[in-house]
Amino acid sequence: MTARRARAYRGSPCVVLPWAVADGARNMAVDEAMLELAAGGSTLLRFYGWEPWCLSLGRHQTAPDRLLGRSPHELRPGVDAVRRPTGGRSVFHGPEITYAFACPARAWGGPRAVLQTVHRALAEGLRSVGVPLDTVQGNDEKTRFAEASRISGASCFRDPAPGELTARGRKLVGSAQCRRRGSVLQHGSILLEDRQRLGDLEGRDIGPDEGAAAGISGKGPAIGLNELLDPVPDTRLIVERLMDSVVGAFGSPAAAATDVSAETAPPEALIRLAARYEPVHRSDAWLWNR
């Protein structure tokens, strides 16, 4: 980065949005709105949760025939389904902290640099609450990570991708990106508990016949904070540490809502844009487009 640009971009603050819990369509609409605002020069960060719990499919992931065209609530009562604007494979969004970060890609060194910087910041935040993370693997280990790039019915958490965070050799944080008109959106899941067997479209049916599995916490390729910390710190504390780390990496906070407990409203422009995207994410045409 040139000195001239470094000065300019370091002056660009990171807007931190308030913690929110919403359903899948709303969450994806807000993330897409962040991406559009980023195209105008904003850098934005938020942490959020899901109510009801939700299965998300990757942008180009093919839904199995048994799921196509079915109402999300038919799949499992009380469980939602959405299709993300980002790549990768399915994720079951249950007990987790989800993050979304959007920025003008070139402002922070390009999409790859954004990916690495966000993961480094998340690692710093997680280590600050005592999470024993493995050493972050780099892009150079291409062969090992080839499987993570392949689009299939497998859960995102089955395979780590370059730079993703693992602990005890199991994946703790899964992320994906979308690039559009010079801006980049990166969002991902930090598991509080591992329920990712429910996000695997290959090995496990997520239909109503498998009702009893809803409470299963598997010992698969994913791991939750509940297996790493005893006790698990309050979610609010974890979010504050993660937020501090990411904001520290990308600039000083500008929004009024840096306190996760605050009831501060997000920017008007974001609300308007999210309202425009929300019907798309609620439509069967988008959810079952593959």
Add this chain to the structure above:
Amino acid sequence: MSDIPEDLRYTAEHEYVRETDVDGEVLIGITDYAQGELGDVVYVELPAPGEEFGQMEAFGTVEAVKTVSELFCPAAGAIVAVNDALEADPGLVNSDPYGEGWMIRLELEAPEDFNDLLTAEQYSALVADADEI
């Protein structure tokens, strides 16, 4: 060092445009620089022949390493053909971006639009600028 052929035109979003032997028809794909930045391409979503797009309207998407990137139409026009080979082998975008990895063949609405696109020299400067960041 990325390959930037002199005889092509480019966009700031890293698409290239190659003239064909049919007046007003061009081949479009993503540049060597773009494929290198993306990494291994695993999926390319392309439109159907006959569809029309405005200048810099998104005409498709490409996915690599869990990242989806939109593809932009360098000039207004109608799709004449798409590269069906990418469905079975999206890696052609990486291995031969200017050849077998082409994406769409477009009939330009206004053939003179080709001249408004970036030259190789201008695109090289843009890429050098991006690398500097």
